[in-house]
Amino acid sequence: GENVEQHPSTLSVQEGDSAVIKCTYSDSASNYFPWYKQELGKRPQLIIDIRSNVGEKKDQRIAVTLNKTAKHFSLHITETQPEDSAVYFCAASRRNTGNQFYFGTGTSLTVIP
Amino acid sequence: GAGVSQTPSNKVTEKGKYVELRCDPISGHTALYWYRQSLGQGPEFLIYFQGTGAADDSGLPNDRFFAVRPEGSVSTLKIQRTERGDSAVYLCASSEGGETQYFGPGTRLLVL
Numbered sequence: 001g002e003n004v005e006q007h008p009s010t011l012s013v014q015e016g017d018s019a020v021i022k023c024t025y026s027d028s029a030s031n032y033f034p035w036y037k038q039e040l041g042k043r044p045q046l047i048i049d050i051r052s053n054v055g056e057k058k059d060q061r062i063a064v065t066l067n068k069t070a071k072h073f074s075l076h077i078t079e080t081q082p083e084d085s086a087v088y089f090c091a092a093s094r095r096n097t098g099n100q101f102y103f104g105t106g107t108s109l110t111v112i113p
Numbered sequence: 114g115a116g117v118s119q120t121p122s123n124k125v126t127e128k129g130k131y132v133e134l135r136c137d138p139i140s141g142h143t144a145l146y147w148y149r150q151s152l153g154q155g156p157e158f159l160i161y162f163q164g165t166g167a168a169d170d171s172g173l174p175n176d177r178f179f180a181v182r183p184e185g186s187v188s189t190l191k192i193q194r195t196e197r198g199d200s201a202v203y204l205c206a207s208s209e210g211g212e213t214q215y216f217g218p219g220t221r222l223l224v225l
Binding site for chain 2: 001004006032034036042043044045046049051089091093095098099100101102103104105106
């Protein structure tokens with residue numbers, strides 16, 4: 001089955017700086033990679049996703065890059081704000097055979113004002 | 114519109130008891146997923162429904178866990194003879210058949 005690893009487990013940045021979170025996956029058939037943000041005690045919320053036929057996707061301050069050959073993908077947050085503080089999870093799935101998500105272990109991001 | 118809802122929000126039970134956790138997906142969503150999230154971990158896939166049928170139950174940890182979705186909408190996750198290791202947040206997600214999964218707020222289960 002799929003195995004997703006995520007690093008770092010914790011990350012502290014100064015407000016305005018960039019944050020980068022990295023994930024690797026094991027199943028070369030995975031073709032969909034969402035990123036979720038989860039605030040304490042709340043439900044996971046999708047912030048950005050990427051399909052395997054795309055190398056990069058950007059949405060305002062958030063971008064995701066994918067390297068299919070190396071089987072890794074990364075989340076980039078620029079100009080961080082205190083409200084970006086949360087736990088971020090990456091996931092991988094095969095979207096044409098059920099789309100069950102396999103999640104990483106999470107990164108706790110703290111943005112220091 | 115209304116999002117995915119789950120009841121109860123919290124459930125405390127004793128070891129050996131039976132519990133049922135309910136998920137109301139977004140109306141019209143054909144796909145429904147159950148995940149389990151232990152403290153400090155990412156959600157772990159349990160079971161996936163497409164319509165009324167369980168298309169993939171490979172994530173269920175053992176035969177004490179069972180889930181149903183009899184009318185293709187509401188789903189119930191059932192845990193028999195609960196153990197302390199079953200304590201976790203149980204998350205439900207639904208999808209209209211595409212990629213995006215919308216998560217519910219979860220049920221926090223504590224087995225004493």
